[in-house]
Amino acid sequence: MPDLTVRLADAADHPVLERLWLMFRHDLSEFGGVLPKPDGTFRAERLQAAFHDPDWAAYLLTTGERPAGLALVRGLTARTRVLSAFFVVRAARRSGIGLHAVRQVTARHPGSWEVAFQDANTAAVRFWRRVAEEIAPDAWTEEHRPVPGRPDLPPDAWISFSA
Incomplete structure (x- = not known):
């Protein structure tokens, strides 16, 4: 596995995370049918929240x-934290970086965790089930929940576990 560093981003990292965010949202556009805005960007409220x-x-x-991905966490003061966005660039996928990064992020905020993904994203389905089994063997759950404000989309799958 390539050398991986997972670090809390600061203001100087914002431009890099914005570019990674575009790649992340582009990948997900396949599953939600979301086109970019007229300026070529995607909605970035979650990214902005992570900095403010x-x-x-x-x-x-x-x-x-070199940047290899991003992770956005919300609910730092809540009972359950949510891995709101997680992205690894294609060239680094299937190298172990994703699992290693999730382990590092969840270890920094011990407790209950949730992550959502789309069933149509079969790579994400395999990845998140594997992550849950690695972090919380036989002690994780999966359920489907409607996508808020998007009744036209199938429900998201949500995995819950403790780390």
């Missing part, structure tokens, strides 16, 4: 000095 809301945190994943 004290209940959120943004993490930058790097290999060496």
Whole structure:
């Protein structure tokens, strides 16, 4: 596995995370049918919250000095934290970086966790079930919940576990 660093992002990392966010949202557009805005960007409220809301945190994943992904966490002061966004660039996928990064992020905020994904995203389904089994063997759950404000979409799958 390539050398991985997972660190709390700061203001200087914002431009890098914005570009990673575009890649993340582009990947997800396949499953939600969401096109970019006229300027070519996607909605970024969650990314902005991660830099301005004290209940959120943004993490930058790097290999060496190169960005490899991002993780956004919300609910830092809540009973259950949510991995609100998680992205690994395609060139780094299937190398173990994703699982290693999730382990590091969840270890920094021990307790209950939830993560949502779409059943149509079969790679995400396999990945998140594997993560849950690795972190909380036989002690995780999966349920389906409607997507808020999007009755046209199938429900999201939600995995819950403790780390």
